[in-house]
Amino acid sequence: MAIRAEYAREADAVPEFWLTGNEEVEHFLKRTVAKGQLAILAESAGGRPIWAVFYGTPRQGQGTTTYSGSLGLGDVAAYLGPDWRKKVMLIMGGVHASEFEGIVGIVNLIAVLEQGADLRGRPWPKLTQMAAQVDRLILIPIVNVDGRARLPLRMEPYRGTDNLPHQYLTSGAWLDGTNIGWPRCKEFIPLDFTRTEFPGSYSNDAGVNLQHDDFFGRPQPETRALLDLAVQERPDIILNMHTGAPRHNYYMRMLTPFLEEALVPAQKGLYKYVHTGLTLAGLQGSSDPDLEANPERQPPQWPFNLDTALSLHCGALAVTIESPSHSFSGTNQAGKVVRHTPDQLVDAQLIAYQESLRYLVEQGGRSRWAPGKRAKI
Ligand SMILES: [Zn+2]
Numbered sequence: 549m550a551i552r553a554e555y556a557r558e559a560d561a562v563p564e565f566w567l568t569g570n571e572e573v574e575h576f577l578k579r580t581v582a583k584g585q586l587a588i589l590a591e592s593a594g595g596r597p598i599w600a601v602f603y604g605t606p607r608q609g610q611g612t613t614t615y616s617g618s619l620g621l622g623d624v625a626a627y628l629g630p631d632w633r634k635k636v637m638l639i640m641g642g643v644h645a646s647e648f649e650g651i652v653g654i655v656n657l658i659a660v661l662e663q664g665a666d667l668r669g670r671p672w673p674k675l676t677q678m679a680a681q682v683d684r685l686i687l688i689p690i691v692n693v694d695g696r697a698r699l700p701l702r703m704e705p706y707r708g709t710d711n712l713p714h715q716y717l718t719s720g721a722w723l724d725g726t727n728i729g730w731p732r733c734k735e736f737i738p739l740d741f742t743r744t745e746f747p748g749s750y751s752n753d754a755g756v757n758l759q760h761d762d763f764f765g766r767p768q769p770e771t772r773a774l775l776d777l778a779v780q781e782r783p784d785i786i787l788n789m790h791t792g793a794p795r796h797n798y799y800m801r802m803l804t805p806f807l808e809e810a811l812v813p814a815q816k817g818l819y820k821y822v823h824t825g826l827t828l829a830g831l832q833g834s835s836d837p838d839l840e841a842n843p844e845r846q847p848p849q850w851p852f853n854l855d856t857a858l859s860l861h862c863g864a865l866a867v868t869i870e871s872p873s874h875s876f877s878g879t880n881q882a883g884k885v886v887r888h889t890p891d892q893l894v895d896a897q898l899i900a901y902q903e904s905l906r907y908l909v910e911q912g913g914r915s916r917w918a919p920g921k922r923a924k925i
Pocket of ligand 1: 644790791792814
């Protein structure tokens with residue numbers, strides 16, 4: 549299972565704010581987290597700790613019925629419990645372990661919340677203000693710690709428009725050396741590592757891509773922990789941060805999840821907020837929010853994955869947001885090569901969090917998106 553040496557090459561200069569490895573993130577959390585509560589959420593299939601940071605106070609008490617029951621009743625508050633008005637958000641990175649941008653983003657968000665500035669020393673007053681207005685924020689920098697342990701890299705070198713090395717690190721290669729590739733990698737879950745030169749980092753040590761786990765059967769310990777956390781906290785929004793922006797129009801993009809119908813308008817609203825924020829920050833393909841942030845122009849609905857499973861489990865508006873990569877370029881609408889700097893990638897992450905928090909603050913939580921008896925009052 550040796551990684552090919554040419555693909556294990558580290559970037560020449562790794563910025564100080566670019567923390568992505570299991571050990572360095574753990575070290576950062578242990579020396580930084582004081583306002584939040586640091587905890588091990590669970591152990592991975594490979595026995596590694598999955599770290600989470602909790603801010604604010606959780607919903608108190610329990611509802612009187614299941615989530616499904618509450619939908620049948622027409623009142624989600626009956627599931628959310630007496631604290632149904634509270635606003636709760638979960639942000640997680642590294643479900644796919646080679647997708648470093650979300651890991652770096654969450655680490656820098658924790659720096660903002662703890663120290664008032666990101667790891668570049670930049671304050672984010674609007675982000676800080678929005679975070680202070682929600683009741684509960686749960687952050688998981690690296691979900692797939694097994695996959696992350698397989699990559700001996702803090703940062704990939706930039707390789708122009710060549711994404712094959714990144715693809716190798718992500719979804720691996722067969723014994724004959726050819727990349728398994730995407731979406732072919734999804735044909736084999738669990739992946740038999742003995743058939744691979746390198747299994748990539750999509751999967752945990754049991755070979756399972758957590759984004760496509762056996763959710764209703766025997767989920768992996770990482771997925772089980774997320775499902776249990778979702779019920780314990782009953783978040784209004786879950787952000788699942790990935791790296792996989794479209795190669796053409798190569799900018800951060802929220803995917804369109806398969807959700808319960810009542811949540812579809814809320815997802816469109818969240819899309820509009822996030823993409824407006826990114827556009828105004830110069831991090832989309834044009835400066836026109838009417839174009840970039842129009843939810844009617846978002847990508848086609850994505851099939852069933854972790855977001856849908858979490859949403860159907862606890863009622864959260866759960867979305868995947870795909871970042872561009874630091875390691876390769878795509879093209880813009882005019883066909884020109886677009887390179888995103890590490891700084892821009894961190895900015896895009898923090899703006900996506902900020903605007904999602906703003907959406908939750910301004911547009912209310914789960915109980916308002918699918919009106920129930922109490923929410924109408
Ligand atoms: Zn991914």
